[in-house]
Amino acid sequence: xxxxxxxxxxxxxxxxxxxxxxxxxxYTFTSYDIIWVRQATGQxxxxxxxxxxNSGNTGYAQKFQGRLTMTRxxxxxxxxxxxxxxxxxxxxxxxxARGLAAGVGFDPWGQGTLVSVSS
Amino acid sequence: SYELTQPPSVSVSPGQTASITCSGDKLGDxxxxxxxxxxxxxxxxxxxxxxxxxxxxxxxxSGSNSGNTATLTISxxxxxxxxxxxxxxxxxxxxxxxxxxxxxxx
Numbered sequence: 001x002x003x004x005x006x007x008x009x010x011x012x013x014x015x016x017x018x019x020x021x022x023x024x025x026x027y028t029f030t031s032y033d034i035i036w037v038r039q040a041t042g043q044x045x046x047x048x049x050x051x052x053x054n055s056g057n058t059g060y061a062q063k064f065q066g067r068l069t070m071t072r073x074x075x076x077x078x079x080x081x082x083x084x085x086x087x088x089x090x091x092x093x094x095x096x097a098r099g100l101a102a103g104v105g106f107d108p109w110g111q112g113t114l115v116s117v118s119s
Numbered sequence: 120s121y122e123l124t125q126p127p128s129v130s131v132s133p134g135q136t137a138s139i140t141c142s143g144d145k146l147g148d149x150x151x152x153x154x155x156x157x158x159x160x161x162x163x164x165x166x167x168x169x170x171x172x173x174x175x176x177x178x179x180x181s182g183s184n185s186g187n188t189a190t191l192t193i194s195x196x197x198x199x200x201x202x203x204x205x206x207x208x209x210x211x212x213x214x215x216x217x218x219x220x221x222x223x224x225x
Contacts, residue, residue: 105173
């Protein structure tokens with residue numbers, strides 16, 4: 001079955017970087033986008049950006065420009081999200097999801113990765 | 120930046136109909152999707168391209184989108200439908216999520 005499995009929880013200090021992985025299986029990895037969304041505790045879903053898994057082209061939300069990098073390894077069907085310059089406000093659960101065609105939505109989602117930023 | 124606004128909460132009795140609205144400028148000119156998120160779980164796509172249900176999503180979930188408002192309707196609401204619901208659309212190659220609605224089945 002189609003699934004995305006993310007790496008485990010991370011604890012980071014302010015100013016550090018975090019890299020979260022998203023391992024895809026059950027479909028042709030390069031035929032779809034991967035998107036990243038985060039959710040702080042008790043808050044809503046926040047769009048971070050998208051990556052075309054074939055070309056590697058990316059599009060980041062303005063808020064994260066300069067701090068966010070999305071990459072992938074097609075050989076191991078894994079996408080990565082790296083966020084630098086971490087601050088306490090970046091504490092959240094980070095989700096990857098498969099991006100279907102425009103308007104068709106995101107399905108499935110990974111299980112989420114908790115990133116905690118604390119001194 | 121583009122914004123999608125939802126009511127914070129909706130309450131519904133079991134077996135009744137719940138309607139959740141999502142408002143945005145000329146939203147009807149875009150495709151809307153809806154996601155269900157149960158407590159402690161990842162979001163699940165329940166409606167895409169305004170009205171379509173992915174396989175495995177019950178028929179009681181339906182959607183519409185016109186003008187400035189998209190609507191998710193849950194007919195014959197069940198206790199298992201208690202969750203947060205988020206609308207989503209694309210604007211200038213950026214994904215936008217609604218503010219989220221908590222559906223409580225009383």
